[in-house]
Every structure is written in structure tokens, then in C-alpha cells.
Amino acid sequence: MQPVILGLLVIFILGIAIGHFIKTFRELNDPNGPPGPTLIPYLGRIHDLPIQYMWIKFKEWADKYGSGGLYRTQMLGTKFLIITDEKIAEDLLVRRAKYNSDRPQVQSLFDSKSSSGSMEYLPLMGRNEYWSRQRKLAHAYLTEATNAHYHGVMYFEAKRWLARLIQSPDDFQTSLEDMSSKIMCQLTWDDTSMSRELTTSAWGLLKQMSPAGPITNVLTPLWHLPLCLNPWKRAEKKRHDEQQAWWMQRLVESKERLRRGELGHCWTRQFLERQQREGGKMCISGDYEASSVLGMLALVGIFTIAGPLSYWLVAMVHHPEWQEAVQREVDVQCEGRMPTLDDMPKLPVLRACIKETMRWKPNVPTGVAHEAERDDVYNGYFIPKGTRLLPLDLAFLRNPKRYPDPDSFRPERWLEPGWPTYQTPLTKYPTLKGMSSFGWGQRQCLGMAVTQDELVVACGALAWCFNLKPKRDPVTGEHFPVPLDKSNSLLIIKPDPFRMEFEPRSEERKREASRFLNGLNP
Numbered sequence: 001m002q003p004v005i006l007g008l009l010v011i012f013i014l015g016i017a018i019g020h021f022i023k024t025f026r027e028l029n030d031p032n033g034p035p036g037p038t039l040i041p042y043l044g045r046i047h048d049l050p051i052q053y054m055w056i057k058f059k060e061w062a063d064k065y066g067s068g069g070l071y072r073t074q075m076l077g078t079k080f081l082i083i084t085d086e087k088i089a090e091d092l093l094v095r096r097a098k099y100n101s102d103r104p105q106v107q108s109l110f111d112s113k114s115s116s117g118s119m120e121y122l123p124l125m126g127r128n129e130y131w132s133r134q135r136k137l138a139h140a141y142l143t144e145a146t147n148a149h150y151h152g153v154m155y156f157e158a159k160r161w162l163a164r165l166i167q168s169p170d171d172f173q174t175s176l177e178d179m180s181s182k183i184m185c186q187l188t189w190d191d192t193s194m195s196r197e198l199t200t201s202a203w204g205l206l207k208q209m210s211p212a213g214p215i216t217n218v219l220t221p222l223w224h225l226p227l228c229l230n231p232w233k234r235a236e237k238k239r240h241d242e243q244q245a246w247w248m249q250r251l252v253e254s255k256e257r258l259r260r261g262e263l264g265h266c267w268t269r270q271f272l273e274r275q276q277r278e279g280g281k282m283c284i285s286g287d288y289e290a291s292s293v294l295g296m297l298a299l300v301g302i303f304t305i306a307g308p309l310s311y312w313l314v315a316m317v318h319h320p321e322w323q324e325a326v327q328r329e330v331d332v333q334c335e336g337r338m339p340t341l342d343d344m345p346k347l348p349v350l351r352a353c354i355k356e357t358m359r360w361k362p363n364v365p366t367g368v369a370h371e372a373e374r375d376d377v378y379n380g381y382f383i384p385k386g387t388r389l390l391p392l393d394l395a396f397l398r399n400p401k402r403y404p405d406p407d408s409f410r411p412e413r414w415l416e417p418g419w420p421t422y423q424t425p426l427t428k429y430p431t432l433k434g435m436s437s438f439g440w441g442q443r444q445c446l447g448m449a450v451t452q453d454e455l456v457v458a459c460g461a462l463a464w465c466f467n468l469k470p471k472r473d474p475v476t477g478e479h480f481p482v483p484l485d486k487s488n489s490l491l492i493i494k495p496d497p498f499r500m501e502f503e504p505r506s507e508e509r510k511r512e513a514s515r516f517l518n519g520l521n522p
Ligand code: HEM
Pocket: 122, 123, 124, 125, 135, 138, 297, 300, 301, 302, 304, 305, 308, 363, 364, 367, 368, 369, 370, 437, 438, 439, 440, 441, 442, 443, 444, 445, 446, 447, 448, 450, 451
């Protein structure tokens, strides 16, 4: 080919490519569309959205572009509408829930939406038949357990935790998580002995589904490499198969214990007894689905509770004045004993400090995405089908109109008239139920009551037993820092390891709590 013709051909192809780039750039950044950072064709904003502390960048964009309550962005062609105002979350995720309640596919899990019938991960399922029947089942079990005050399980495990804290205070991060895990193991299978395995399994799944987990959740095309070149898919297959086998083993063992008359009250027993009564009439398809929904329920109650409970420790160390207020309230209202769930109405300061901890340090700061199932128009903006609707919880909880002085820990906002969030009667409010952190509409969290109850019992137990204090470095005599802004970057976060001291409030309480370790005083 003549060099001139070749040159012309190259210029022609380049011209087409540049023309296409400019056209795409204009379409993406249409001034009539929702506001948002400038989008680069094909990339969107993948280049400057950090994987670590992603929510901080989302919030930065919210402050810049989200004054109208929403903004848009894109990652490698995936469209996001970030919701920064609670009213708009109500409009889009509650009032328009019938077509905005689907979930996006998590790339690094096989069939996370259960579109091909895997039936495994209730919170991640698309809005399909499996989700609908598993949600009903989970709702019934959680409601029944709440009404029965969890058969004393939370109180018992909180006491065991106190004893472990007295014995090995430096191990508090492990024992804290283990307490949550024991509660979920007991409620699900009437067996706390496998709490460590459940915790490992929980973090494995959480990591796999988080943008900060495998790189294939961000650079999604990598997931489609053939298996022989794809270490991510091979690792996930192993994790998935082990988890499923473990869940199934729990169900099989529980069946055997039920047959021998040894299975105490738990969700699995409720399921098995109903299965015996109703047989094929039950909506759950069989053992595989049952073991998954039960396993998932057990698992989700670990990392969700570990975050706020760890942040409670951080809050109390940094705010001794509020710690004293909680201790005073517990001592007076419970007349010197450890609080139980029955005491909840009498403990508004405790509830206010718990709620403020969750507002101040939200443990799902990005919120959980819904996916639009059809094209829609909102406030004149076109929202195409498939857009991920992300209710940015950090933006809701830092709204200065609703939460004046939003960056500070101010539990009085829930207790004193004059604050926008003050509500009476104080026997009921503040309550965690309905908080934006638990999500929206048809996908709203099913664990709100469990969370509130477990946190009241555990934080109340800590207030009864310990002064939570910074720890001194024996070499320098200085306090070890308890950082406020260091955490992992998973979808559900908790603070990075830190050091602190658990000082028993009296010899008598220390002795009493130590007796709890082997269930001597259940
Ligand atoms: C601080 C504690 C917790 C927080 C902040 C939290 C937050 C959330 C959020 C944001 C969602 C998604 C909502 C949406 O898509 O709009 C969710 C869903 C869910 N949560 Fe929680 N959660 C917590 C504790 C729990 C606990 C303890 C359990 C059960 C033991 C639980 C069970 C569930 C289930 C089953 C779903 C799936 C609902 C569905 O997809 O239909 N959560 N949670």
C-alpha cells in the first residue's frame, strides 16, 4: 500500500476514534443529566476512586455535587446513582420499591443474585422467588426469637464475655467477635462450639463480596479469564464449596440431634419440626436451600455486630463523661445488677450512646446498593435500567441540618429537647429501629431488633463491670493511641486493632463476673 494511502487510512481511523470518544464524552457528561464528577469514556471514574476508604471519596463528591440529594458516577461502564439525602432514598427505594429493590451481581461470587437458582446468599439475592421466600422465613424466625428474648442467650453470652475479659483483657477483639458468633451459633443450631469456624467463614464471605476484596470486584473483566489462568475463580470455588459443605454439615448434625431428642430451641429445630409437619408443602425447596438460609442468617450477625461493639469501646475511651453517665444510669436503674433486656425502657442514656456510636462511626458507610429493574425518570433525570442506586449512609448521618455538629459524638442529640432528632417517650426512643444504616424499603435489614438487643445487653454488661480506659505503655508511660479513623475497607467495617484497658469497677463485680466463665451462673 502507498505510504500516502496508509497515512490517510490511519488519520481516518484516528478521526473516527476521536469522534467516537468526543461523542461518548458528551453523552456521559450531558448537562441535563444528574450532576457528578466528569466521566471519562470507558473508565468513568475508576482511576480516582480509591479502594481503601472508598466512602470518603463518595462523601467528598457528595459535598461537591450532591447538594440536590443525588449525583451520578460510573465505573467501567457500570452506572451509579449516589443518593445523599434521606428524602430521595425514601422516594426511590421505598415509594418506588417495586422496581428498585433488585441487587447488583457481585462479580467475585458465583451467582450471587441467585439468577441461576443457587439460593445461597439471602442479602445478595436479586428480587426473585428465592429471596421472597427466604426473607419471609428469616423474618418469622427473627421475630419469634426477639419476642422470646432469645431465650436468655444474649444475656448468658454477655456474661461469659465479661469473664473472658477479666481473664484475658488484651484479647478483647477476638473475644468480642466470638461472643457475637456464639450468640448466632446458639440461635441457629443450639451449639456454640463452632463459633470460631463461623467467624472465619463470615469474614471469608464478607471479603469476597466487598469492593476492597478480590481485584475482580473492581476490574470485573478479569473474572472471565479461563479457569487455568484465573486464580480468583479457583480460590472462590474452594471457599464456596467449603462454606456450603459446612452449612450442610450443621443441618445434618442438627437433624441427628433432633432425632435423639437432644436439639434445644433454635432456628434449625424450628425449621426441621415444621418440615416434619408440612413436608412438601413448605416453600423452601429442600436441605440445600435450608442449610444456606440458616447458615447465612448465622453468619450475617457476626461482622454486623462486631463493628458497632468495637466502636462502642472507642467511643467510651474517648468520652469518659458519657461512660460515667451510662454507668450511673445502669447502677441506679438496675440497682447494682447487670442489665437485662427487660431493663431496656429504663436505659435511655445507654440507648442514646449506642445509637450515637452507630451514627458517629457507621459500619456500612457506603450503604448497600439496590439495582433499578427498569428505566425511570426522577426529578427530570433519566435513570436507566441496571443503574446501581447507592444510599450513601455516611452522607445521611453527616447531614448538619438533621445532625448539628455532625462530626462529634453528641448522645444528647437523642435525649434533650431542641435537637432535631429528639423524640419521646424516652422509654422507647432513641431506638435503632428504622435508622438509615439498616437500609431501605423491601430490602431493609431484618436484624434491627437483634442488633439493638445484643448491643444493649453487651454494652450494658460492660458498663456494669468495667471502666473502659486507654492503656498505658509500660515503657514510655504514655497512653497507647486509640485511633478514630483507622478501619478495614470492607463493605461492613470495624476499627483496626488497638490497645485499651478493662479495669473492673470493684473487686466484688470482678469476682461476680469471673464466676460466669464456665456457665456457673447462667
Ligand atoms: C449494625 C448492625 C447491622 C447493620 C448496620 C445492618 C445493615 C444492613 C443493610 C444496610 C442491609 C441492606 C439494606 C438495603 O439493601 O436497603 C441489610 C440487610 C440485611 N440484614 Fe442487616 N445489618 C445489621 C445487622 C444485622 C443482623 C444482626 C442480622 C441478622 C441476624 C441482619 C440480617 C440482614 C438480612 C437477612 C438482610 C437482607 C435483607 C434483604 O436483602 O431482603 N442484619 N442489613
